[in-house]
Amino acid sequence: MSTATSGTLDAKRSPMWSLGHGHDAISTRTLGFWLYMLSDAMMFTALFAAYTVLGHAVNAAGGPWATTVAHPEVAFKETVWLFSSVLAYGFAMIALKKGHRGGVMLGITAALLIALGFLSVDIHEILHLFRMGATPERSGYLSAFFTLVFYHGLHVVVGIAWMLVMLVQVAFKGLSERVVYRLLNLRLFWHFQAVMWVFMFTFLYLRGAIV
Amino acid sequence: MLVHIDGPWSPLLGRLTLSEIPYNNPILVGTFVFAALLAVILVGLATYFGVWRTLWRDWLTSVDHKKIGIMYILIGLVMLFRGFIDAVMMRTQQALAVGPHSPGYLHSLHGYLTPYHFDQIYTAHGTIMILFAATPLLVGIMNILVPLQIGARDMAYPYLNAVSLWLTAAGAALVMISLFIGDFAHAGWFGIVPVMELPYSPGVGVDYWMWAFQLSSIGTTLGGINLLATIVKMRAPGMSWGRLPIFTWASLSANLISLTTFPVLTVTLALLALDRYAGTHFFTAGLGGNLMLYNDLFWIWGHPEVYFVILPAFGMISEIIPTFSEKPLFGYMGMVLASLGIAGVSWGVWLHHFFTMASAPAVNAFFSITTMAVGIPTGVKVFNWAFTMFRGRLRFDLPMMWASAALFLLLVGGLTGMMNAFATNDYMVHNSVFVVAHFHMMLLLIVYAIFGGVNYWFPKVFGFRLEQRFGKMFFWLFTAGTAVVFIPMFTLGFMGMTRRLDYIAFPQWGPLLDVEVVGIGIYVLSVVALLAQLYVSFRDRAQNRVGLDAWETSRSLEWMTHSPVPFYNFAVTPEVHARDERAWRVEHGVDTVRPERYEDIHMPRNTAIPLWLGALSFGLAFGLVWRIWWLVEACAAAITALIVIRSFDHDTDYTIAAKDVERMERAIRDIPSGRPVADDAIGGVPAFREGV
Numbered sequence: 001m002s003t004a005t006s007g008t009l010d011a012k013r014s015p016m017w018s019l020g021h022g023h024d025a026i027s028t029r030t031l032g033f034w035l036y037m038l039s040d041a042m043m044f045t046a047l048f049a050a051y052t053v054l055g056h057a058v059n060a061a062g063g064p065w066a067t068t069v070a071h072p073e074v075a076f077k078e079t080v081w082l083f084s085s086v087l088a089y090g091f092a093m094i095a096l097k098k099g100h101r102g103g104v105m106l107g108i109t110a111a112l113l114i115a116l117g118f119l120s121v122d123i124h125e126i127l128h129l130f131r132m133g134a135t136p137e138r139s140g141y142l143s144a145f146f147t148l149v150f151y152h153g154l155h156v157v158v159g160i161a162w163m164l165v166m167l168v169q170v171a172f173k174g175l176s177e178r179v180v181y182r183l184l185n186l187r188l189f190w191h192f193q194a195v196m197w198v199f200m201f202t203f204l205y206l207r208g209a210i211v
Numbered sequence: 212m213l214v215h216i217d218g219p220w221s222p223l224l225g226r227l228t229l230s231e232i233p234y235n236n237p238i239l240v241g242t243f244v245f246a247a248l249l250a251v252i253l254v255g256l257a258t259y260f261g262v263w264r265t266l267w268r269d270w271l272t273s274v275d276h277k278k279i280g281i282m283y284i285l286i287g288l289v290m291l292f293r294g295f296i297d298a299v300m301m302r303t304q305q306a307l308a309v310g311p312h313s314p315g316y317l318h319s320l321h322g323y324l325t326p327y328h329f330d331q332i333y334t335a336h337g338t339i340m341i342l343f344a345a346t347p348l349l350v351g352i353m354n355i356l357v358p359l360q361i362g363a364r365d366m367a368y369p370y371l372n373a374v375s376l377w378l379t380a381a382g383a384a385l386v387m388i389s390l391f392i393g394d395f396a397h398a399g400w401f402g403i404v405p406v407m408e409l410p411y412s413p414g415v416g417v418d419y420w421m422w423a424f425q426l427s428s429i430g431t432t433l434g435g436i437n438l439l440a441t442i443v444k445m446r447a448p449g450m451s452w453g454r455l456p457i458f459t460w461a462s463l464s465a466n467l468i469s470l471t472t473f474p475v476l477t478v479t480l481a482l483l484a485l486d487r488y489a490g491t492h493f494f495t496a497g498l499g500g501n502l503m504l505y506n507d508l509f510w511i512w513g514h515p516e517v518y519f520v521i522l523p524a525f526g527m528i529s530e531i532i533p534t535f536s537e538k539p540l541f542g543y544m545g546m547v548l549a550s551l552g553i554a555g556v557s558w559g560v561w562l563h564h565f566f567t568m569a570s571a572p573a574v575n576a577f578f579s580i581t582t583m584a585v586g587i588p589t590g591v592k593v594f595n596w597a598f599t600m601f602r603g604r605l606r607f608d609l610p611m612m613w614a615s616a617a618l619f620l621l622l623v624g625g626l627t628g629m630m631n632a633f634a635t636n637d638y639m640v641h642n643s644v645f646v647v648a649h650f651h652m653m654l655l656l657i658v659y660a661i662f663g664g665v666n667y668w669f670p671k672v673f674g675f676r677l678e679q680r681f682g683k684m685f686f687w688l689f690t691a692g693t694a695v696v697f698i699p700m701f702t703l704g705f706m707g708m709t710r711r712l713d714y715i716a717f718p719q720w721g722p723l724l725d726v727e728v729v730g731i732g733i734y735v736l737s738v739v740a741l742l743a744q745l746y747v748s749f750r751d752r753a754q755n756r757v758g759l760d761a762w763e764t765s766r767s768l769e770w771m772t773h774s775p776v777p778f779y780n781f782a783v784t785p786e787v788h789a790r791d792e793r794a795w796r797v798e799h800g801v802d803t804v805r806p807e808r809y810e811d812i813h814m815p816r817n818t819a820i821p822l823w824l825g826a827l828s829f830g831l832a833f834g835l836v837w838r839i840w841w842l843v844e845a846c847a848a849a850i851t852a853l854i855v856i857r858s859f860d861h862d863t864d865y866t867i868a869a870k871d872v873e874r875m876e877r878a879i880r881d882i883p884s885g886r887p888v889a890d891d892a893i894g895g896v897p898a899f900r901e902g903v
Contacts, residue, residue, distance in 0.1 A: 011788070011795075011796075011799030011800070011801050012799075012801065014786070014788060015786050016785065016786055016796070016801060016804045016806075017783040017784065017785055017786060017804075017805075017806040017807075018447065018448045018449075018783065018784045018785065018786045019783060019806070019808070019810055020810070021447070021448055021784045023444060023445060024444075027444070028367050028440060028444045028445075031367075031440050031443060031444055032367060032368060032371075032436055032437070032440045035435075035436040035439055035440060035470060036436055038470060038471065039432050039435075039436065039470050039471070039473070039474045040474065042470075042471050042472070042474035042475055043474040043475075043477060043478050045475075046474065046475045046478035046479070046508060046511075047478055049508070050478070050482065050493065050504060050508070053501055053504045053507075054493070054499065054500075054501055054504065058499065059499035059500075059501070060499060061492070061497070061498045061499035063499075135212075136212070136485075136489060136490075136491045137212070137489065137490035137491055137492070138498075139492055139498050139499040140491075140492040140493060140495070140498060140499030140500045140501060141499055143485065143486075143491035143492050143493050143499075143500075144493070146491075147482070147485065147491070165855055165858060169858070169859070173861070176861070178861060182858070
């Protein structure tokens, strides 16, 4: 089939050049962020795969294993902190929809403070494990365990830093197009790390209760 | 948590000492002198012609996708040359070091390269050719073409595009500097664990390899996001998915691969880095590490990467063949599905890289079958190209020569690939030079497509065609070199020669290795022909000026704007009516219709931040290699600060007024298109002009 001739258009009358054509900046930015999240999800996937491969008792090399390092009750506490933070950010987004600048800043500040609460529990737990001799260099199992914990923690730290920057931008630049798309992308990011935390909870922490 | 390293370390310079500079190695000193002379000459010329300002303002700080693409291609060509020199050294060493009585030079027992040096050379050759030659060349071509083919002004994220470029450049610079400061990895381009681990490779070689890889991997992931978003979001009105040019489809498939697999590589390298820096046990031989984990993770990236580089090559062939057959591409939809099919199946074949590593028979059988399944979409493509040529009015201009020769390489490489896909057969040839010859056929197919593509689109980007006489000489010499090097290599593989030998214990292999040296000599001559082609093309550029449509029978959107393409691509975004828009307009006699009026154009502003980010990433990686912690901290802090500062810069775009667009458009004098140059035509069925 010759596609070049398949059109039934009247070539002489249809427009050859498109005037008044533009691209939607916010949706373009959001699509890019979805694509980034896909790549980050692949990074988590690879880390979870490594954790699964190194998750056998033999990989603990005689050191502490899931039963002693993964505490679902601590992780539950962390989950409450983390999801509250996501909820607070959600309130900021409702304020954004209404164009309410103060509400946006209030919601982000709340999300930021609650995220700090998560981090303090997280760090406290990591230090506790270190004190009992469960360090990343102890065994292959612990290497994989801590790498996932740190990688998720890194997301929380980046999210907090991003919120700080956004607070300044909302305060000084208002809800301009650029600020809005960043707030929307940060919402995606903040949900993304929470979704990853669900997997962490299931595969890292609940495992401590069942193996 | 940091691993203790034996040997000297100072807070200021880390592990770096004067003895790390290989001033006693004549080969490296010679290389250094050559590189330094070249640098002096280039700097001198740049100063003499006073181009520093232009270089900075129009190139280094540019966010124009075409200029970024050209810079990618330049990096790719420089690294291709470097990788080629590595190849010359390997060929000559193997030909010299045959049998116990072969002479030794330069402190080596046989040949002129010590085993440790030879190991670094083959590692560098593989790393460079895949990641720093093929990938930048193809990414560069995609960068230039995809926005043009879909009628966009630039990429979706021009700034991110420049960041990707400079990250890749930083990685390439790291590989190059490892020549003169310290050494490079010696454990193969894909990294043999646990040899890559600190106890077995305490030097900085593996660190150089790892961080160079990592930088280019992050750059490519970001580039993949950019190209995908561009294709999804930036298409001109009327360009539905069914009208997307086939090269753009190929780029889309390739970047789906890069988006999903490069992150796995990033993780793999990060875990190796943790092993080497923080003392974890992911891939160590003891304490709960798992060696196979590395191999699986690496090749889960590694095999899709092969298709990441081959799909754009297929895309270029699919654009060149219809133009020079003067027919539409046969089986467009089949071609699209085949590209996506190859991208999909690429995820399920990685284990064929280690059939011999004692997997269960069912596992080997599964991967054997998936590997053979790759042949189906690839076969579809070959038949589509063949049917496109069938009864076409064929012209053998340079791009067509490269593209059609690529098909022969695909045939040889593909069929030998099928042989390797049988796990049982693979047990016989695994790690032999037969496999090496097989994947060189595939990678050379990519190189052929790249040279075809460069010849094809060069006039679009620079406004003049490349010269044909030296070009053909280059083609035939390159092809002769390919045959003379790799036919003996296939044979040697069947004779049992394994890869990576710095000393040949069997004198009966000597003659074939000598033939390979002749082949590499022909390759050297071909490089001279290429340089002559470039020189003559540049000298006679006035005679070789072309109009919009450089080949007179081109089909897609990029041929509807001026050659060379102005920085705003299209003065007014075209309205797309057909799959082969350019051909459709020619057939309907509307190809000369100009826009009735012009509009303001919105363009991204140039910025130096991506360049700084690249430089700082280089500093970060260099600091990590030598464990210079202050440098690492300073660079990491500066990178973070720059990213935040950039986010506060709201003045990143500017507008060109409609009257200025009109003025610039009127100033461009296009050479009018004439009749097709059909002096080499064979076949003779008028398939295009008379309107089938």
